[in-house]
Amino acid sequence: MTTAASFEIEYLQYLKPDGTLAGPLPPAVADAAALLPPAVADAAALLPLFKQMLFLRTFDSKAIALQRTGKLGTYAACLGHEATHVGIGASMQPEDVFAPSYREYGAQFARGMRPREVLMYWGGDERGNLLTGAPAHDYPWCVPISTQMLMASGAALSFKLRKQNRVAVAVCGDGGSSKTDFYAAVNSAGAYQLPLVLCVVNNGWAISVPRKAQTGAETLAQKGLAGGLHCLQVDGNDLVAVLEAMRRAHERARKGEGGSVIEFMTYRLHDHTTADDARRYRGEDEVKQAWLKEPFLRLRKFLTDAGLWDEAQEKAWIEESGKRVDVEINAYLETPVQPVEAMFDYLYGDMPADVLAQREAAIALEGRA
Amino acid sequence: MTTAASFEIEYLQYLKPDGTLAGPLPPAVADAAALLPPAVADAAALLPLFKQMLFLRTFDSKAIALQRTGKLGTYAACLGHEATHVGIGASMQPEDVFAPSYREYGAQFARGMRPREVLMYWGGDERGNLLTGAPAHDYPWCVPISTQMLMASGAALSFKLRKQNRVAVAVCGDGGSSKTDFYAAVNSAGAYQLPLVLCVVNNGWAISVPRKAQTGAETLAQKGLAGGLHCLQVDGNDLVAVLEAMRRAHERARKGEGGSVIEFMTYRLHDHTTADDARRYRGEDEVKQAWLKEPFLRLRKFLTDAGLWDEAQEKAWIEESGKRVDVEINAYLETPVQPVEAMFDYLYGDMPADVLAQREAAIALEGRA
Amino acid sequence: MSAQPITPAPITLIEAITQALAYELRSDESVVVLGEDVGVNGGVFRATAGLSAQFGTERILDTPLDETTIAGLTVGMASQGMKPVAEAQFDGFMYPMVDFIVCHAARMRNRTRGRLTCPMVLRVPWGGGIRAPEHHSEANESIFTNVPGLRVVMPSSPQRAYGLLLAAIRDPDPVIYMEPKRIYRQYKELVPDDGEALPLDVCYVLRDGADVTLVTWGAQVKETLEAAEKLAAEGISAEVIDVATLTPLDFPTIAESVAKTGRCVIVHEAAKTAGFGAEIAARVAEECLFDLLAPVERVTGYDTHIPLFRLEMKYLPSVDKIVAAAKRAMAYS
Amino acid sequence: MSAQPITPAPITLIEAITQALAYELRSDESVVVLGEDVGVNGGVFRATAGLSAQFGTERILDTPLDETTIAGLTVGMASQGMKPVAEAQFDGFMYPMVDFIVCHAARMRNRTRGRLTCPMVLRVPWGGGIRAPEHHSEANESIFTNVPGLRVVMPSSPQRAYGLLLAAIRDPDPVIYMEPKRIYRQYKELVPDDGEALPLDVCYVLRDGADVTLVTWGAQVKETLEAAEKLAAEGISAEVIDVATLTPLDFPTIAESVAKTGRCVIVHEAAKTAGFGAEIAARVAEECLFDLLAPVERVTGYDTHIPLFRLEMKYLPSVDKIVAAAKRAMAYS
Numbered sequence A, B: 001m002t003t004a005a006s007f008e009i010e011y012l013q014y015l016k017p018d019g020t021l022a023g024p025l026p027p028a029v030a031d032a033a034a035l036l037p038p039a040v041a042d043a044a045a046l047l048p049l050f051k052q053m054l055f056l057r058t059f060d061s062k063a064i065a066l067q068r069t070g071k072l073g074t075y076a077a078c079l080g081h082e083a084t085h086v087g088i089g090a091s092m093q094p095e096d097v098f099a100p101s102y103r104e105y106g107a108q109f110a111r112g113m114r115p116r117e118v119l120m121y122w123g124g125d126e127r128g129n130l131l132t133g134a135p136a137h138d139y140p141w142c143v144p145i146s147t148q149m150l151m152a153s154g155a156a157l158s159f160k161l162r163k164q165n166r167v168a169v170a171v172c173g174d175g176g177s178s179k180t181d182f183y184a185a186v187n188s189a190g191a192y193q194l195p196l197v198l199c200v201v202n203n204g205w206a207i208s209v210p211r212k213a214q215t216g217a218e219t220l221a222q223k224g225l226a227g228g229l230h231c232l233q234v235d236g237n238d239l240v241a242v243l244e245a246m247r248r249a250h251e252r253a254r255k256g257e258g259g260s261v262i263e264f265m266t267y268r269l270h271d272h273t274t275a276d277d278a279r280r281y282r283g284e285d286e287v288k289q290a291w292l293k294e295p296f297l298r299l300r301k302f303l304t305d306a307g308l309w310d311e312a313q314e315k316a317w318i319e320e321s322g323k324r325v326d327v328e329i330n331a332y333l334e335t336p337v338q339p340v341e342a343m344f345d346y347l348y349g350d351m352p353a354d355v356l357a358q359r360e361a362a363i364a365l366e367g368r369a
Numbered sequence C, D: 001m002s003a004q005p006i007t008p009a010p011i012t013l014i015e016a017i018t019q020a021l022a023y024e025l026r027s028d029e030s031v032v033v034l035g036e037d038v039g040v041n042g043g044v045f046r047a048t049a050g051l052s053a054q055f056g057t058e059r060i061l062d063t064p065l066d067e068t069t070i071a072g073l074t075v076g077m078a079s080q081g082m083k084p085v086a087e088a089q090f091d092g093f094m095y096p097m098v099d100f101i102v103c104h105a106a107r108m109r110n111r112t113r114g115r116l117t118c119p120m121v122l123r124v125p126w127g128g129g130i131r132a133p134e135h136h137s138e139a140n141e142s143i144f145t146n147v148p149g150l151r152v153v154m155p156s157s158p159q160r161a162y163g164l165l166l167a168a169i170r171d172p173d174p175v176i177y178m179e180p181k182r183i184y185r186q187y188k189e190l191v192p193d194d195g196e197a198l199p200l201d202v203c204y205v206l207r208d209g210a211d212v213t214l215v216t217w218g219a220q221v222k223e224t225l226e227a228a229e230k231l232a233a234e235g236i237s238a239e240v241i242d243v244a245t246l247t248p249l250d251f252p253t254i255a256e257s258v259a260k261t262g263r264c265v266i267v268h269e270a271a272k273t274a275g276f277g278a279e280i281a282a283r284v285a286e287e288c289l290f291d292l293l294a295p296v297e298r299v300t301g302y303d304t305h306i307p308l309f310r311l312e313m314k315y316l317p318s319v320d321k322i323v324a325a326a327k328r329a330m331a332y333s
């Protein structure tokens, strides 16, 4: 038999669910620092990211509560995805471009986005997409699944053509990796050798459809092979592995070695959104098992063992997070509705006569703001 | 390093360009029959297919001549693809469904299609899609690239759901393997484990765009990995390898082992279509080299060596082919244009009132047939 | 296959859809349902609730998350003798289906001179007004209304939802069946599960009137009927027509009404310019010109994208806007 | 970058397009051209002939064979500050682009309250009548005319092709630029390469007349002008309007003409029902009712798919059909 091609896909994990280090040395005798990958300078570097993860938990639960009391529209929780989201965001430079789907608040906050804008968006106000604190070139939320992946490929192409040393990072889910736009992103990134990182957050479910119903592929990472991209599978609940995977992908991208597909193995601990009821389609057992592997516990254990974190710190930070989120919630709730003309004002750079006439009619009808 | 997955893609070749057998024994001492794969009962079984290939050459050149004299519209030649097309067609059972793109006359003839219908289609007459001689469930030509791949996946899904022991076979080009519909076919075939054979005829060019500009993947076969399909690369100029590759894929499909992606390596020896001028974008040298590997010569050599073919037979068959093609050409040329109402009559099963009214108006204007 | 008992209690529009799906799944084994989350989850709106348990995963198929895939598989199955009923999860996710619908579904019969056909239904929750996220509130029927070979159908009551969906599934050609999600659960109606289809390709006159013809479809039927009530209170008699099948259009029913009233107000949710209301107004201008006492009026969404939900109700036609338009028309005589 | 000499010889419509592309590639380095076969091959119609040699493969990009890809890359680049001019190889291959155009190109500015924009052009050879294979002859402009945030532009002469394409590339928003391929090489005109854009969003009155207004766009401008000649010979004075920018529509120019003539004949190649002619007829019915002496007429493709080429000319509007419609309108007074 002659072989036309062969491939191997690596799996990355540093922190095991119990908070000990996976690695060639038995964890007890290992020098933690020695086992940490190049992406992590030292254990202390993980601390601010850990705090972001914790902040996210607070934000998430308060947003859900807000929705339940009718003060927010449908909301997509990020519970369980914190290590992946925060790690992706932390790996990026401001000049890079981020293309999210709809639940990567962890990455968006790392980019500087203000939590109130998350609430505005889910609260039915376009101004949530202004991203006042984040890089102005970042993409808005993207509802049509995985179109952001291909859009990011276009952004990466623009970087390459203009010889800018920038990387485009896009995120979709396991379901999103079935979408033709995802494949188009893989294909174009390979064809043009683009500085693109395609992050597939495999949380086991696309609303009610389990990962195994999406594709016959053993891994989602291997979809990158279809375009000759670098492929990697990662424990997405392991912040260290996430950071290292992203570091490698960024390095490749910046060196002109092309794009990557990274599959982050994690789990959606909440319903798909507040409009969903996951009990209809998945068992409690599965969710219980997943809670044992969630990203927060292991990192807390690791940092505590390293003497970098303790209960008092945690209590204080949770309190502080709660206050910060409340400020954001209030800012959101106090933002007045846009005037009716806002629906016309950003449609065109040059407003056509008909649109202008309709704008005037709408103002006449609804009253001037 | 932990490995998440690994893959190997096989390359199939039996007949080398010089007409000798590739294989573990030196061709001189090899027993040809022993080296032939299960798909080929004996060398004599190749003879009718060889004759079909030769017939195709005649048809092709006469169709081009017809176009040059204004008696046919744009025509897409199949020159150089004969082994792949004939082999694909020969591998199928009547109850299977074939989904072509636009130049697989070799496969269509094997399915029973009449050459006059090829001419009707390129001659601007929908009746070329009646496929009077071929299985009535086969698909018509498909111009929107690779949509036939996904449609065939739907056909295969219908076979599976109805527990019919049938296979769907679809063909696209190297360019077509970039199309999102192709990836959707791969994805769905894997997700549902469908009896589907996706044939990628890699002839080096998609009009003016070379294979290497389509994708960063080393092989087109490996695109199947994205959906967990079986992947194979084949010398598409080697009829024996084509037959064997198809046999394996059919077997898998019928056994319920799912779909395959087969990449057939061949070369487009003619312009893309009669509307194209390949000299604009590819060098003569490349074409010359390709002529050395074309599918006809090696098979003729093999059959001649096996005592199954000689010059006299060839002369007679070419003459016979020419006559048969001329009969078809005349039948095409003598077919009267459809009456104007034909543009309405097949639009709906139940003709809506407005369409009926327009039909009557058109007849009134253009005269009744 | 045993006959279902007549539904005893009134049901909502979406329940009527489930009922029609179940009826047709029982009576025609070539019918399959496919889409994202239509299986065990029963659809994000519960339109397919219970069907997976009743008919199994080989009749009710969850698909991979790709609308191109759904459209392509649907056309592939339909052209091989099945009757797939596909779902697009929301209006805003139909666009990747356009290629297959326009290039294959709408043309298979014509292309093959009748050899292959494409009897399929694409169901899609349609339109705004439910405080949903972006892309979940679009009135995009006009994408399909200039495409020959299709039917574009929109029910506006539980009974019509049931009868028209049965007709759509039984129709030998592709039907885009748009479900006004805003009125999915707005009210209940007795809908006997008798398998009786309602005719496609006809407009339904929902209220007789003498002064002005109000033409609409989908969710706006509700506001239009309310507007007619209000107008009646002011002594203006409005005829209300539910177009129901947009294409092929039953214009004679509209023409007859306009001939009687002399005034035509068209109400729809989509943006005004080149919305389907334009076709109706055009037909009026062509065929009813000398019946018209007043200029045609269109009460529509504005020529911009429907805003996120804080502003969306200001985008949509309302009872007041319809009443005002009818009164403008009444000013002529 | 040296200034080009004024083109001395008359050029065809397609040469005018090449000239406009070259001009803008020279004067704005954020402009890139992308599509299938646009590179060394110069496009299947030669619209990009010579550009690859002149501007290199980083400005003139051959893409993988996927229209979704082309649309997605285009939106991605445009939203990051470039000005991509994409090509769909034929009208019939645009459908996979609809999703990106509708969901992203048309909305990027609105969605982000002006933070990100999408200045892009999608060029596409449009329409029938060149004896081409299936899917190469479609008049599908109405797919985009109900989509706010877009401009749909169609030139009908070499000069307008040049001026409108420059305007389209410079426009801060997405433009669908449809090129009537049937008249790509029909006649030549002097088109100075002076970089002067023509205004978008306006209709062009090509011929003054008093009796009947003929409104059209794209390839049918030719037949319509010929019909006007024929009508003149019979003493009927026809005004001819080339809509040029379909959306946003410059209706006042049409209204002014109809006010003068009292008769309106709309000519287009697309199927009649819900073709863009409907919008023009609707506006006439709304705004010019009391100016009308005769019912509006639409001379259009039939409500079926354009046939393969043996029959296609019987599908398309013709001089005779236009003349007949104008005369029907003249029968009223």
Ligand SMILES: Cc1ncc(C[n+]2csc(CCOP(=O)(O)OP(=O)(O)O)c2C)c(N)n1
Pocket (backbone or CB within 6 Å): A103, A143, A144, A145, A172, A173, A174, A175, A176, A177, A203, A205, A206, A207, A268, A272, C036, C065, C067, C089, C093
């Ligand atoms: C094109 C499109 N189709 C359908 C939907 C509806 N929808 C929203 S989220 C979702 C599931 C996404 O699953 P996955 O990609 O795994 O991401 P996750 O929600 O798990 O993060 C679906 C079907 C959509 N937003 N866009």
Ligand SMILES: Cc1ncc(C[n+]2csc(CCOP(=O)(O)OP(=O)(O)O)c2C)c(N)n1
Pocket (backbone or CB within 6 Å): B103, B143, B144, B145, B172, B173, B174, B175, B176, B177, B201, B203, B205, B206, B207, B268, B272, D036, D065, D067, D089, D093
């Ligand atoms: C969707 C679509 N886009 C573009 C075209 C125009 N087109 C026709 S054939 C072709 C190239 C196809 O190349 P390939 O898939 O390699 O097949 P080959 O012609 O080499 O057999 C293109 C771009 C088309 N038919 N359909």
Ligand SMILES: [Mg+2]
Pocket (backbone or CB within 6 Å): A173, A174, A175, A201, A202, A203, A204, A205, A206, A207, A268
């Ligand atoms: Mg998921």
Ligand SMILES: [Mg+2]
Pocket (backbone or CB within 6 Å): B173, B174, B175, B201, B202, B203, B204, B205, B206, B207, B268
């Ligand atoms: Mg090819």
